Amino acid sequence: MIIGSTIRPELLVNDYSGFTNAAAIEGKSKAQLGETIRSNIEKIVGMVAGVPMGGGGSGGGSGAGAGAKGASGGPGLVGSVVNAFQGIKQISGQTDAFGKSMDAMSKAFPDQAGMFEEAKMQVMDPNASLIDRVARMKEFKETFNMINQQKMQNAQIQNYAARNAAAGGVAGNVPAVTDNRGGQ
Numbered sequence: 001m002i003i004g005s006t007i008r009p010e011l012l013v014n015d016y017s018g019f020t021n022a023a024a025i026e027g028k029s030k031a032q033l034g035e036t037i038r039s040n041i042e043k044i045v046g047m048v049a050g051v052p053m054g055g056g057g058s059g060g061g062s063g064a065g066a067g068a069k070g071a072s073g074g075p076g077l078v079g080s081v082v083n084a085f086q087g088i089k090q091i092s093g094q095t096d097a098f099g100k101s102m103d104a105m106s107k108a109f110p111d112q113a114g115m116f117e118e119a120k121m122q123v124m125d126p127n128a129s130l131i132d133r134v135a136r137m138k139e140f141k142e143t144f145n146m147i148n149q150q151k152m153q154n155a156q157i158q159n160y161a162a163r164n165a166a167a168g169g170v171a172g173n174v175p176a177v178t179d180n181r182g183g184q
Contacts, residue, residue: 043078088130095133099124 102120106113119140123133 040078044081091130091134095123095130095137098137 099120102116102123106116109116119136122128122136123140125133125136128136
C-alpha cells in the first residue's frame with residue numbers, strides 16, 4: 001500500500017455551509033431591524049405631522065399606535081422623541097430671538113454696540129452646536145447682569161457721596177468709585 005492512496009479526495013473539500021447559514025441569519029436580523037427602524041420613523045413623522053397612527057380600536061391593527069405610551073402611562077419612545085424635537089425647536093427659536101434682541105440693543109445703546117454684536121456673533125455661530133450656542137447665551141446673560149449690578153452699585157456710591165457732601169459731611173469717608181477693584 002502506498003502512503004496517501006487511501007485518502008478520499010471528497011473529504012478535502014471545505015464545507016462552508018455554516019458560514020452561509022450564519023450570513024443568512026444575520027441578513028434576516030438586519031432586515032428586521034431596518035423594518036423596525038422604518039416603522040418607528042413613520043410613527044414619529046406621523047406624530048409630528050399630527051396624523052393619527054393606525055392600529056386603533058378596530059381590532060386587527062399593526063400596533064403602530066402602541067408605542068405612543070409606555071406601560072406606566074407616560075410617554076413612550078415616540079412621545080419622547082416628539083418632545084425632544086419640540087424642545088430643540090424651542091431652544092433654536094430662543095437663540096434666534098436672542099440675535100434679534102442684540103440688534104435692538106445695539107441700536108438702543110450705541111456706545112455698547114460692539115459688545116452686543118460680539119454676543120450675537122457668538123450665539124448665532126452656524127458652526128457651533130445648539131448646546132454651545134445656549135451656553136454662550138447664558139454666559140452673556142450672566143456677564144451682562146454682573147455689569148449692570150456693578151453700574152448700579154457705582155451709582156449708589158456716587159449718590160451717597162453727593163448726599164454726604166451736600167449735608168456737610170466729610171467726603172473722605174466715601175470710597176472713590178473706580179473701575180479698578182484691586183487697589184487705589
